[in-house]
Amino acid sequence: MDEGNREERPDLDAYTRDQLFRTIGKWRGWASRCTYVGRWREIVMRSALTLKLLTYEPTGAIIAAPTCSLPEAIGGVRNWDYRYVWIRDAAFSVYALLRLGYFDEATQFMDWLQARTAEKQELAPLQVMYRVDGSSDVREETLEHLSGYRDARPVRIGNSASQQLQLDIYGELIDSIYLYNKYAEPISYDFWNYVRTLAYWLCDNWRKPDQSIWEFRKDPQQFTYSKMQCWVALDRCLRIALKRNLPIDLNRLRRESQEIYELIMREGWDGQSFVQTLGGDSVDASSLLFSLMLFVSARDWRMQSTTNRILKDLTSDSLVYRYRTDRRADGLPGREGTFSMCTFWLAEVLSRAGRLEEARFMFEKMHTYGNHLGLYAEEIGPSGEASGNFPQAFTHLGLISAALSLDRQLSQKRHP
Numbered sequence: 156m157d158e159g160n161r162e163e164r165p166d167l168d169a170y171t172r173d174q175l176f177r178t179i180g181k182w183r184g185w186a187s188r189c190t191y192v193g194r195w196r197e198i199v200m201r202s203a204l205t206l207k208l209l210t211y212e213p214t215g216a217i218i219a220a221p222t223c224s225l226p227e228a229i230g231g232v233r234n235w236d237y238r239y240v241w242i243r244d245a246a247f248s249v250y251a252l253l254r255l256g257y258f259d260e261a262t263q264f265m266d267w268l269q270a271r272t273a274e275k276q277e278l279a280p281l282q283v284m285y286r287v288d289g290s291s292d293v294r295e296e297t298l299e300h301l302s303g304y305r306d307a308r309p310v311r312i313g314n315s316a317s318q319q320l321q322l323d324i325y326g327e328l329i330d331s332i333y334l335y336n337k338y339a340e341p342i343s344y345d346f347w348n349y350v351r352t353l354a355y356w357l358c359d360n361w362r363k364p365d366q367s368i369w370e371f372r373k374d375p376q377q378f379t380y381s382k383m384q385c386w387v388a389l390d391r392c393l394r395i396a397l398k399r400n401l402p403i404d405l406n407r408l409r410r411e412s413q414e415i416y417e418l419i420m421r422e423g424w425d426g427q428s429f430v431q432t433l434g435g436d437s438v439d440a441s442s443l444l445f446s447l448m449l450f451v452s453a454r455d456w457r458m459q460s461t462t463n464r465i466l467k468d469l470t471s472d473s474l475v476y477r478y479r480t481d482r483r484a485d486g487l488p489g490r491e492g493t494f495s496m497c498t499f500w501l502a503e504v505l506s507r508a509g510r511l512e513e514a515r516f517m518f519e520k521m522h523t524y525g526n527h528l529g530l531y532a533e534e535i536g537p538s539g540e541a542s543g544n545f546p547q548a549f550t551h552l553g554l555i556s557a558a559l560s561l562d563r564q565l566s567q568k569r570h571p
Contacts, residue, residue, distance in 0.1 A: 190256030193562035198522060201529030202551035203255055206248070209548050211287035215263025216240040217248050218287060220533065220544035226307040227491040227534055227543045234307050236314050237533075237544040239284040239293055242271070242324040243368065246331035247552040253338045254559055265335050268328065272349035280356050283324060283370075284317045293317040316370040323368050325357055326384025326391075330448065333391035341399060351403050354392045358411045361385040368441050369477060372487060377433040379423035380441040386415040387448050419450075428461035431478060438464050439478045440497040443504050447556075453507035462504055473517045474535055475501050492534035492542045495524070499553030506561040511568065514561055521554075 185207065191199055210217050220237035227233035245268055252261040270289055276282050282291050295315035303310045332350060336342045342350070361382065364375035389412035396403045422433040431439035442461050446453040453462075469476045474493035498521055505514035524539065525531050531550040533543030 188256055191254070191559070193559070194565065195558045195562070198525075198529060199255070199555055199558050202554045203251070203257070205530060205546055205551045206251065206548060207260070209546075210260065210264075214267050214287060214289065215260065216267050216285070216287045216289070217244060217264060217548055219244060219284075219549065220547045222544045223312060224303045224307060224310045225532075225542070225544050226304060228536070229305050229307070229542075231307075231490070232309065233487060233491055233543075234303060234309060234311060235544070236295070236312050237547070239314060239317070240267075240287060241284045242268075242281055243283070243321075243327050244548060244552065246327040246334065247549065247556065249331040249334055251552050251555045253334060255555070258339055261335060261339055265332070265339075268331070269346050269349065272328075272346070272353065278318065278320055279360070280353055281324060281328070282317055283319055283321050284314060291317070316366070316372075319366040319370060320363065320375060321367055321370065322357075322361060322363065322365045322381040323378075323384035325353055326387035326448070329353065329388040329391045333395055336395055337398075342395075344401075347395075347401050350392060350395075351401075354389060354403065354408060357385055357388055358407055361411065361415060379419060379429055379431060379433055379435075380439065380444070382415055382419050382423065382433070383445055383448065383450050386412050386419070386450060389415070390449075416450075424457065428464040429457070437479060438468050440465060440469055440475055440494065440500065441477070443497065443500040446504055446507060447500065453504050454509065458504070459508060462501070462508065465501065469497075470501070473520050474498050492536040494534055495521070495531050495547065495550040496553035499550070499557040503553075503557040503560045506557070506564045509564070511561070511564055514557075515565070518557055518561055 182204070186200055186204065189200055189203060206217060209221065217240060218238055219241050223236040223238055224234040245264070248264060249261050252258070252264070267289065271281060271285060274291075276291065284293055285291055286293065293313050295311055295313035298310045298312065301310040302308050329350060332342060332346075364377050365381050366375055367378035367381045389408045392403065393405065393408050393412070395401060396405065418433070419429070423429055425436050428438050429442040429445055431437045438461070443465065445451050445461070446455070446458045451458045465475065469478070471493065475497040477491075477494045477497055480490045498517065502514045502518040502521070505511075505517065524535050524541075526541070530546040531554065532541035532545040533547040533550065536542040
């Protein structure tokens with residue numbers, strides 16, 4: 156190359172430095188908008204940054220994880236594709252964004268959710284998950300010619316859980332709408348009409364069996380958690396309607412929601428704890444959300460008993476399993492690790508129950524399982540290793556919620 160051409164080349168070092176400083180400046184500017192100033196702010200901020208990095212900027216949609224087919228257990232078949240947007244994450248995402256002061260991100264995600272409520276699906280009004288652009292084609296395929304991490308098989312792309320009936324998603328969705336309507340801005344009349352349609356559909360369909368939050372790959376069952384979230388959906392609709400005097404059949408929603416509540420107390424309780432399925436006897440970590448979703452108080456004796464049973468039956472060295480996999484409850488062979496977000500749920504429930512020493516120990520011990528960047532995997536294996544998809548948005552949402560709750564409870568104890 157002659158001297159003339161060499162002189163025309165850009166100064167790559169200067170360009171790289173300029174882009175680096177621009178990138179750092181942008182991220183520092185975004186982080187400075189965080190309004191949380193309590194304990195563990197740095198850890199909470201790392202989780203907020205993770206959620207932002209999992210966000211598809213053109214639509215505001217937040218994916219569950221950026222990875223595919225990372226095994227939950229080496230040599231097992233629990234290898235799933237999480238590169239999609241779960242409706243279930245909506246309430247937790249909107250809550251976290253609003254509490255941290257990120258109203259623009261919450262609004263953009265709410266716009267994405269509103270667009271989904273306006274669509275029609277075959278099985279139910281909403282699909283369980285979508286692509287980041289809102290399209291609903293998430294067909295699952297197995298790539299037989301590939302192996303994954305440490306020769307993990309099968310490698311799957313897509314997720315057939317998208318075609319399951321999961322009634323709990325309506326509670327999580329409408330709760331997020333309730334939070335946004337309360338803390339950000341009132342939802343529009345058009346959006347309310349979509350919500351009202353969902354509420355009426357639930358009144359007609361909440362009695363159906365489904366696959367629920369853990370997406371069991373077996374015949375639908377009467378999951379207690381799903382019934383609870385159906386109650387949440389109707390309860391939040393009633394709250395929005397009564398607060399703003401919006402049109403809806405109040406008597407119908409009251410009647411159905413009260414029937415759900417009585418059913419759960421009658422058949423979703425086995426004398427020791429809330430149970431996984433109506434009439435069953437297995438405890439499930441999803442019961443921790445009964446208090447976080449205001450179905451019962453964390454100090455209620457039923458919730459205290461449920462918490463104690465989860466500590467006894469599902470907790471190992473302060474880490475929480477979702478349920479007992481040795482009973483093949485989910486229709487899949489093999490076992491899995493402890494579920495990271497369930498540990499954060501338990502820490503938050505303990506904090507709300509006033510058991511602050513237990514809650515703080517569990518919460519801070521979980522910090523040791525994040526990597527040097529503050530990222531958490533879906534699960535923690537038997538030797539403390541990260542397993543499952545990584546990083547998982549749901550886990551970081553659980554961390555944020557637990558940190559805010561525990562910080563509030565500790566501050567109230569110190570300054571009543």
